[in-house]
Amino acid sequence: MKLLLQLQSLRSSWSSRLFYRLFHKDDVARTLLNLSKFEAINRCEQEVPEYFNFASDVLDKWTQLEKDGERPSTPAFWWINGMGSEVKWSFEELGFLSKKVANILSGPCGLQRVDRVVLILPRIPEWWLVNVACMRTGIVFLTGTTQLTAKDILYRLQASKAKGIITTDSLAPVVDSVASHCQSLKTKVILSEGRRDGWLNFKELFEAAPADHNCVKTKSQEPMTVFFTSGTTGSPKMAEHSHCSFGLGFAICGRDWLDLTPSDVMWNISDTGWVKAAIGCIFAPWLRGTCTFIHGMPQFEPKAILNTLSEYPVTTMCCAPTAYRMLVQHDLTSYKFKSLRHCLTGGEPLNPEVMFQWKNQTGLDIYEGYGQTEVGIISTNQKGMKIKPGSMGQPTPPYNVQIIDEHCDILPAGKEGNIAIKINSKRPFCFFLRYLDNPEKTAATQRGNFYITGDRGLMDEDGYLWFVGRSDDVIISSGYRIGPFEVESALIEHPAVVESAVVSSPDPIRGEVVKAFVVLSPSFVSHDPEKLTLELQQHVKKLTAPYKYPRKMEFVQQLPKTVTGKIRRNELRKKEWGRD
Numbered sequence: 001m002k003l004l005l006q007l008q009s010l011r012s013s014w015s016s017r018l019f020y021r022l023f024h025k026d027d028v029a030r031t032l033l034n035l036s037k038f039e040a041i042n043r044c045e046q047e048v049p050e051y052f053n054f055a056s057d058v059l060d061k062w063t064q065l066e067k068d069g070e071r072p073s074t075p076a077f078w079w080i081n082g083m084g085s086e087v088k089w090s091f092e093e094l095g096f097l098s099k100k101v102a103n104i105l106s107g108p109c110g111l112q113r114v115d116r117v118v119l120i121l122p123r124i125p126e127w128w129l130v131n132v133a134c135m136r137t138g139i140v141f142l143t144g145t146t147q148l149t150a151k152d153i154l155y156r157l158q159a160s161k162a163k164g165i166i167t168t169d170s171l172a173p174v175v176d177s178v179a180s181h182c183q184s185l186k187t188k189v190i191l192s193e194g195r196r197d198g199w200l201n202f203k204e205l206f207e208a209a210p211a212d213h214n215c216v217k218t219k220s221q222e223p224m225t226v227f228f229t230s231g232t233t234g235s236p237k238m239a240e241h242s243h244c245s246f247g248l249g250f251a252i253c254g255r256d257w258l259d260l261t262p263s264d265v266m267w268n269i270s271d272t273g274w275v276k277a278a279i280g281c282i283f284a285p286w287l288r289g290t291c292t293f294i295h296g297m298p299q300f301e302p303k304a305i306l307n308t309l310s311e312y313p314v315t316t317m318c319c320a321p322t323a324y325r326m327l328v329q330h331d332l333t334s335y336k337f338k339s340l341r342h343c344l345t346g347g348e349p350l351n352p353e354v355m356f357q358w359k360n361q362t363g364l365d366i367y368e369g370y371g372q373t374e375v376g377i378i379s380t381n382q383k384g385m386k387i388k389p390g391s392m393g394q395p396t397p398p399y400n401v402q403i404i405d406e407h408c409d410i411l412p413a414g415k416e417g418n419i420a421i422k423i424n425s426k427r428p429f430c431f432f433l434r435y436l437d438n439p440e441k442t443a444a445t446q447r448g449n450f451y452i453t454g455d456r457g458l459m460d461e462d463g464y465l466w467f468v469g470r471s472d473d474v475i476i477s478s479g480y481r482i483g484p485f486e487v488e489s490a491l492i493e494h495p496a497v498v499e500s501a502v503v504s505s506p507d508p509i510r511g512e513v514v515k516a517f518v519v520l521s522p523s524f525v526s527h528d529p530e531k532l533t534l535e536l537q538q539h540v541k542k543l544t545a546p547y548k549y550p551r552k553m554e555f556v557q558q559l560p561k562t563v564t565g566k567i568r569r570n571e572l573r574k575k576e577w578g579r580d
Contacts, residue, residue, distance in 0.1 A: 038251035038287070041429070044398045048220050048429045054247035054283065055098070055135040056215040062091040062289050072263045074291045079125050080312070081296040082304055087125050094132065099213035101126075101133035104205045109164055109187045113138035113216060114223060117164035117187075118156055120144040120171055120273070123296045126191060126202065127272050130166055131282060135224065135243070138216040142226045142238075145273025146171060154178040157185055159238060160226060160436065164189065172196055220244035220429075226436060227275045227373045238436040239374045242429075246283045249376050249430030252397050254284035257369055257380035258316060259342050262289035265312070269295075269305065269319035275373045276347060280318050290316075302326050309337045318344040322561070324354050324366065325492070325499055329521075332361035340364065342383070346371060348566050349467045349485050352389035353493040368392055370465065372453060374432040374445070375399075375421065379465045390489065391464040392457075398428050403459050408448040413461045416468055416483075420450035427451075456483065473569050475504040477513050482548050484569065487514060490543040491550075494536055496524035501559045503573040505552050516550035517559060517572055529555060 034057075040046040065071040076094050079087040089097070105111045117134065119141050121127040127143075134141040142160055144153070146168070153175060157165065161184040165175060169192035176198070179185055190199040218224070224243040228236035254260050258280075268280030285292050295308050300323060309317065317340060324345060343358070346369040355366050370392035371377040378401060381393035395401035400422035403411045411417040421428070423446065431451070435441045445451055456468040468474065468483035475482040484502035491500045498519045505515035516536075524532065533553045540549040560568040 038248055041248055042252040042397050048244050051217055052220040052244045052247055053135060053215055053218045055132055058287060059091060060095055063095045066091050071289060074263060077292050079294045096211050098129050098132035100206060100209040100211050101129045102136040102213045103209045105133055105139055106137050108200055108205050111139050111164050114140060116140045116142060116160050116162040118142045118144060118162045120146060120167040122146050123272055123294050136215045138218050140223050143273050145271045150174045150177050157182040218243045229373050237441060239432040240434055240436050241432050245430045250284040251287055253377045254288045256382045258284055259383050260285055260288040260290040264315045265291045265293050266316040267293040267314045269323060302330055306335045309340055310335050313339040315339050316342045320347045321345050321350040324358060328354055328357040351489040351492045355389050376430050388464050391466050394463050404450060408450055414458055416458045419453045419455045419457045423449050423451055475512060475514055478510045482514055486544055487548055490540045491516060494539045496521055499559060501567045501569055501572055503569050503576060505576040513551040515552035515576060517554050517556050520555055
């Protein structure tokens, strides 16, 4: 880390007039990077090229623009740790450093093209270097959160048949405890100041590695990365993506939803083990030449977030709804966000009340997007669109999204059904390639001419999508279908509720009823639980159809969540139905 902190670059400055001419007139940068072509591919107006590699076809082109004086002086990567340490890299430096790491992977590590390597690192600069280095070498990378247990790591190593793992000294003992059960694992790399038996030391390798490296010529449909799904029901599946699906697939997303330019500084607050980190910290911003900003805090700290937004020129922020729910518990009016202009969210639905609170205190809208690990971003709210609080926005290219019934018939506006993506003669290029070693699951995602997302929703007359719940989350009580999200959104409008999760609970008369698990605001913890339950039930009845109110309620200190922040309703549902 010390070596990385000492690296500096010579940075040029550009006048605002030159910046406007270059980047708002769509000339030099768009021509050199083929951004117009990338966007045309996203709209299915052009074919995907036979060969594509994000490192050589995007990142190295931005390096050339920097050398030619045709990119603003904002860094490509900007990392802080909140304790005074800081790293800033230009695209040229990113290229130089990632080439050294590429030589480590293909040299001392002995990894070859299409080999798989598991990467479990916190928010430190080396995570980005290894990601890019894997692209340069054609090595397939699989990221994981540092919160993984020994059982989790064992599952990932065995299921992926990974030949290498890169992690920190804190997780190395955990890896060693399961490594003997992983026959494919040949190489272990540790980020540590000291040495460990059986491990290669990243720092020593980095200092000795040469910086000359020729990027491999990868085919567009060649595997690039594998993401483990969130696993809200059962073990995580392994969604394999190609070089073009992520490398090209976020050209329009970065332009229209994220609204990024090369002068922006984007902070995507995501764990490195989540697909959202790849989308919002690598592919979408760097396709647009935008600076990726990172705070290396080990866990989410609302005050640290708010202070950082006040102190640094972050223009664009994306974080999970859970994070916004925590942030609005603070007095936002006491902070001044001088540069922040665009706020985004995704990963799970955002409650309208949270959106209202954020808007009232900051003056900024939150633009929600909806997507999946397997297919990327499906629909978004974009600048210039009317925001309908609670809606996931409108479908984004190249996807034709429809609401269908069990027979694959398209349903009329306002009718609840399965959220599905129309597949024509072939799957969209930004789809995942497959679930590794699981052809049955891969085949099950397609029904007729549709990809089935597994989510329930509806589309209004204006073409906006509205989320109801996962197919297995929907509650059927006395014949009524009840989506948990609507009840949760009603509950959070009450000042006593910080967060809630709604699931089905067995009932001898109705079959199943709505039960709410509620996390209370500190000022309401001492209230009489019976009276508060009645108050919350009446509150929900006023905001939704009366049959949707939670007939059962339990106050809890916290809700079970995946490492990506999604509520694990399946755990609560199993508890209710005695399926532990």
